[in-house]
Amino acid sequence: MxxxxxxxxxxxxxxxxxxxxxxxxxxxxxxxxWGNGESVLKLLRSLGFAILGIALFDTWLYKDAYNIHDYLSSLNNAPAIFFGATEQVSYVPLYAAVIVATRLTLFALFTAILIKRFSRR
CATH class of the missing domain: 1.10.1200 (Non-ribosomal Peptide Synthetase Peptidyl Carrier Protein; Chain A)
Structure with missing residues (x-):
């Protein structure tokens, strides 16, 4: 503000x-x-939003958007989709590219946190 x-x-x-x-x-x-500096909590919050976003889009694109059980099953499968540990390969290429870009960005932010923490010692 x-x-x-x-x-x-x-x-x-x-x-x-x-x-x-x-x-x-x-x-x-x-x-x-990311904030003003590196924060593990902000990174975990971003990871949570990424997984929630994957679950929502997975439900909207491939399942019934009016069924709550499809949202829950997508939320259950979202971490596997995010980390690339799923065997389902029928994703739209743009959707898969956004997931990979998000994964790489969060990994880079996590690496920056590790470097900052260990460089102090």
């Missing part, structure tokens, strides 16, 4: 103010994901 107040108090107007708001709209998702 503090950044929004700075923009509202600043003396920018017109296109400059909208550019600043768009800049903040880009910053907040990354701030939610």
């Amino acid at each position: 503090g950044l929004w107040r700075i923009i509202l108090r600043s003396e920018v107007s017109g296109a400059t103010e909208s550019e600043a708001v768009l800049s903040l709209a880009k910053i907040y998702p990354f701030r939610f994901l």
